[in-house]
Amino acid sequence: MKLLHTADWQIGLKVNQLAYAGEKVREARFKTIERIIELANKEKVDCILVCGDVFDHNAINPKTLSRLLNILKRFSNPIYLLPGNHDPLVYGSIWENPLWSEVENVFLLKEEKPIEYANYILYPAPVKDPYTQKECFHWLKEVNKKKISIGLGHLNLALDDKYQELYLTPNRAKELDFSYLALGHWHSYYQYSEKIAYSGTPETTKFGEENSGQVLLVEIKHPQEPPQITPLKVGEISWLKMEKELFSAEDIASLKQALQKLMPEKTILELTLKGNLSPTNWQSLENLINLAREEFLEIKIREEDLFFLEEAELVDSIASALGKELLNFLKQEKKEESITSAEYKEALKLIFSLGR
Numbered sequence: 001m002k003l004l005h006t007a008d009w010q011i012g013l014k015v016n017q018l019a020y021a022g023e024k025v026r027e028a029r030f031k032t033i034e035r036i037i038e039l040a041n042k043e044k045v046d047c048i049l050v051c052g053d054v055f056d057h058n059a060i061n062p063k064t065l066s067r068l069l070n071i072l073k074r075f076s077n078p079i080y081l082l083p084g085n086h087d088p089l090v091y092g093s094i095w096e097n098p099l100w101s102e103v104e105n106v107f108l109l110k111e112e113k114p115i116e117y118a119n120y121i122l123y124p125a126p127v128k129d130p131y132t133q134k135e136c137f138h139w140l141k142e143v144n145k146k147k148i149s150i151g152l153g154h155l156n157l158a159l160d161d162k163y164q165e166l167y168l169t170p171n172r173a174k175e176l177d178f179s180y181l182a183l184g185h186w187h188s189y190y191q192y193s194e195k196i197a198y199s200g201t202p203e204t205t206k207f208g209e210e211n212s213g214q215v216l217l218v219e220i221k222h223p224q225e226p227p228q229i230t231p232l233k234v235g236e237i238s239w240l241k242m243e244k245e246l247f248s249a250e251d252i253a254s255l256k257q258a259l260q261k262l263m264p265e266k267t268i269l270e271l272t273l274k275g276n277l278s279p280t281n282w283q284s285l286e287n288l289i290n291l292a293r294e295e296f297l298e299i300k301i302r303e304e305d306l307f308f309l310e311e312a313e314l315v316d317s318i319a320s321a322l323g324k325e326l327l328n329f330l331k332q333e334k335k336e337e338s339i340t341s342a343e344y345k346e347a348l349k350l351i352f353s354l355g356r
Contacts, residue, residue: 001120001148004040005216007051007184008201009033010086011068012060017206021268021298028236030067032203035234036215037074043217046118047077051184051199052084052127052154058093065094069103080122082109084154084184085130085166109152112139120148120220123178127154127166136168143176148223151178154185157192179220180227189214194226204239207270213238237297238267246275246306252284259288264295274305282308304341308348 011029015022040048072079083089095108109115109124116122121144125136136155143149156163157170166185173181173196181196188211189200197216204212213235219228240262244255262269269292277285292299330347333339339347 001046001118002043002217002219003150004036004043004045004048005051005180005182005197005199005218006036006048006202007154007182007199008053008084008187008205009050009203010053010056010201010205012064013056013205015205018268018298024297025237025268029203030071032234032236033068033071034074036202037071039215039217039232039234040075040077045077045217046120048075048079049122049150049152049182050079050081051152051182052082053086053184054081054084055087055094058087058090060094062097062099065097065099069099069106072106073103076105078117079106080109080115080124080152081106082124082152082154082184083126083128085127088127088130090128114144116147120150120179123149123151123176125151125153125155131165133164135172136166137172137176140176143178145177145223148179148220150220151176151181153181153183155183156185157183157196157198159192179223180218182216182218188212189216189231191229197229202234204235204237207239207241207268209239236266238263239270240267241270241272243272243274246273246277246281246285249281249284251275252281252288255285256288259292262296264292265297267296268298268300269296270300270302272302272305276307279308 009029011026013026013029015025018025036048083093083095087094089095089110095110100106100108107115109122109126112125114121114123123137123140123143136153137151143151153168155166155168157173158167159170170192178195183196183198186198187201187205187209189198190211191197199216200212200214201209202213202215213233214231215234217230217232242258244251244258246252246255273285289299289301326347330339330344333344
């Protein structure tokens with residue numbers, strides 16, 4: 001059999017860390033799900049497994065759910081959805097919405113019991129209590145080794161015994177010995193063994209999810225043979241971190257070239273800048289950043305460790321007596337710790353721009 005393994009769609013994602021791009025990030029998730037369905041049809045898979053956190057929370061409005069269901073209808077074979085820690089199976093959850101009954105190919109995995117379909121058996125571990133300290137699959141004694149056995153979990157694989165909630169130990173996973181154990185919860189693709197893998201989120205949700213934006217194409221030829229696992233890229237938006245040291249006009253030109261190599265309309269960038277710049281070079285940097293803000297989906301600038309050169313050079317660049325008087329005032333305020341270093345730096349930039 002052949003299947004697509006995915007997880008952590010996080011529909012309705014709350015992106016409080018972004019100032020402007022939140023709605024575009026939420027919209028991108030639907031486009032990515034459309035690509036997943038297109039891929040499933042192209043590869044002619046037997047089913048799609050979504051291993052938890054289909055939704056970012058349970059307060060999903062009917063319009064959003066209806067839109068999702070209309071996309072899922074484009075695949076004729078079964079799609080299995082597992083509740084996760086963000087959308088647990090609790091009273092009043094999204095899983096109780098009557099709209100689910102309108103779609104014949106979507107199956108909600110609400111119970112801890114085997115589900116047999118065609119030549120495979122699913123063993124789901126739906127999340128009912130996100131804080132449970134019971135080991136996932138605690139209810140399962142053994143699996144049927146005569147058919148392809150597939151475990152579905154939204155959990156932490158307790159590699160170093162640090163997890164006490166939503167966990168499964170490697171020893172227990174080895175003991176159960178599924179033909180394939182499809183996992184969600186970790187947002188980066190990670191293959192623990194030849195039979196156990198996290199798909200990661202198909203659409204990145206934040207910085208640091210280095211190996212996200214993928215689904216897994218899994219082919220299982222025999223219940224006891226290792227599956228063939230192939231990661232396939234489906235994500236749209238890149239969340240990138242970049243760090244640059246700036247000391248000269250050449251460094252700023254190098255930064256410009258680095259930014260031009262990216263796809264700004266599909267990139268959320270956190271740019272950390274360090275170094276020392278003259279007032280003139282700082283103005284060039286400001287112009288570059290203003291242009292980048294218009295082109296990138298969103299750009300966050302961290303410049304706590306980027307400083308002006310010696311104030312003496314700044315004084316020489318300020319023609320007006322008022323500007324120099326303001327500079328002396330600021331230096332005194334900083335000395336007395338009446339203003340922060342960040343406020344001092346912003347004020348210096350303002351004085352320089354007024355003096356030009």
